[in-house]
Amino acid sequence: MSRPLVVVSLEPWDEVRRRNQYLVGGLLDADVARTALFVEPPADPLYELRSGRRPRLASGLRTSQAYGGRLRLLEPVKSLPRAVGPLADRILHDQVRRAVDRLGWRDPILWVNDPRWWGLAARTGWDTVYDITDDWTRADRAPREHARLVAGDEALLALSARVVVCSTGLAETKRASRPVTLIPNAVDVARYRRPLPRPGDLPEGPVALYLGTLHEDRLDVGLLQRTAARVAGAGGTVVLVGPDALSARHGELLRATPGLLLLGARAWDAVPAYLQHAQALIVPHLVSPFTDSLDPIKAYEYLAVGRPVVATPVAGFRERAGRRGVTVVPATGFPGAVAGALGTSAEGAREQVPDWSQRVADYDALLRGLGSPGGDG
Template identity: 55%
Template sequence: MNGEAGGAQGTDLVVLSLERWDDVWRRNQHLVAGLLQRDPGLRVLFVEPAVDPLHDLLRRRRPRLPRGLRDGPALPGVEPGRLRLFEPAKWLPRRLDHRVDQQLAAVTVRAARRAGFRSPLLWVNDPDGAAVLQATGWPALYDVTDDWLLADRSPAETARRAQAEAVLLERVREVVVCSPALARSKGSGRPVTLVPNAVDLAAYRTQQVRPGDLPAGPVALYVGTAHRDRLDVELCAATAQALSGVGHLVLVGPVALAPEDVHRLEAAGALLLGARPAVAVPGYLQHADVLLVPHVVTPFTDSLDPIKLYEYRAVGRPVVSTAVAGFRDAVDARTTVVDRTVFASAVVDRIRSSPAVVPGPGETPVPTWTDRVGQFAQVLARVAGGPGDGRPSG
């Protein structure tokens, strides 16, 4: 090791992320940025998901080429060069090349060496990152944010993920989970640390002007990635139709839906605005009449700790949600949890009863990312100083 985490000089950290570093900030970016601001001796190599040019071609999309190793964006209070990004490529599908994960691990290790990282800590968010741990033996933590073993995937992909996760749960020094459900499932055979999600409270409670692309009139708003793993597309279409003549259903966030699902939503009257920069998102929430959580209720969604739970609380607007984890246990009087059979009518009722003037931000206590960064720094310190032989297994 070239330093200790959480305050000493010279700590290097390789983060294997499930998402790219972009303008749509998620858990990893909030935590990494906070850790860099907290510890001036920390350097981070943030490894993004591999691009898949062949898959793009087969889907008749313009293939994305890997951006490789590069400097990260400027962050307040962080010197240039302390955040590096690395985007590799997966050139062949796993069914044709069974060594894809080992090859990705090898290029990741080379990128770390090019960045000057010799004995870093390893933070695994993507279970496929088990190959990096096996190749290096770097002191590691596994941050579990989604239970992909419960997602609707092919048997082959689920089995591959299960094998990778078994390696991680056995070999990492620390396991972090974001929800009580994950604490129960992943903590059944070993200790885990619960570090839930949070919100940038100052950003969400600083009033912004109404975004120009919100339609005139009442708005029922969903913020988050539109993906069938979470979003109930049929329920959203029904809600958009029920709002006809009353208001508008607006979805803000990356759209990861099939073209037929997008067409169905738009035909029903929903407006899909797509991804918006993190700094602009609070304005959409603040100027919505009702905030929505039209999620499917499945074992997978029950494993989650939705970041929107904290964002919605921070702005203090009325919420209508299906009975999903986090929201179904809410004691906030502003939150209405209903069955999907009456969801659309509940949204219409809340639109009609919402005040015409946007009130001030909510006053409900909400945990901040600063709180979570402190917790994560303690985990990293334990990883840096914990037991382990440090030997690669392959």
């Protein structure tokens, strides 16, 4: 019998599909005996109160309507700021442990994305899989937060039964500490290639579209503004589709930029239509040690729909430079390349891309290698 999974995620389980949702959902679909508790980022009412917003109560433990009730969701509450020390983390850990006890689970497998949760692995002794999707130790953070991320990463590398990385860049850096397993990202190929009608909220005229979470660690905000100006001059619009995690200052800058439209997040089943009806798909990313750690899911999604792609030379795209339909240029040439792509009727490459079903099978084999409940692990 499959051991229950306790997945501590960097993102909530919502209408936006990311690596965790694809993998966990696929594992539940593949094994009707498997159960999972998906731990979402905690609600933080104290922070919201200090920020002048109305505090939101945490959703707590609940059962998803999907997967026959075998998926449980937990949004814990962060009742103390992390600045007070280990007590703040222990309160979060205890909420997860109580949820597992309430579900009657014994000997689950802990799956951790967020290195700040390393203490849960240390306190429970559960077999742990550290799934690294972004190298947050290389992100630009305040000194205290950076030190916390580094400490958590080092602890999980030492504590975990398995370490999984999604990119060759992560494999190169993390295997210096211990063996790692490379399980890259993928795409639901059939769903992205099924023709869909044009979304009604796409603007008239040529569209250069970016898909993904809007985040300063990845997006080059200034480059986006310059690209929007060039595209607007060519009669087109730059459209951003994805959750907005930008700072208030950068969000306001982009919303005030002519020729740029922020549509926000769209449900996972609606996303392929936006990609299919864009004239060009763009990647205005910063080139940094952090972005070098990524295996962007958008690379697989873009290639699956076969539209022209213009990207800065970041991991996931620079190795595809020169392939039909993929243009990789530095920031200086990016706006002109995007505008040029809008003026052509060229199709992008419709090459073979890996499907999530392959990654689910790889993950299933890794989890089964940890042993059965009560076994040696």
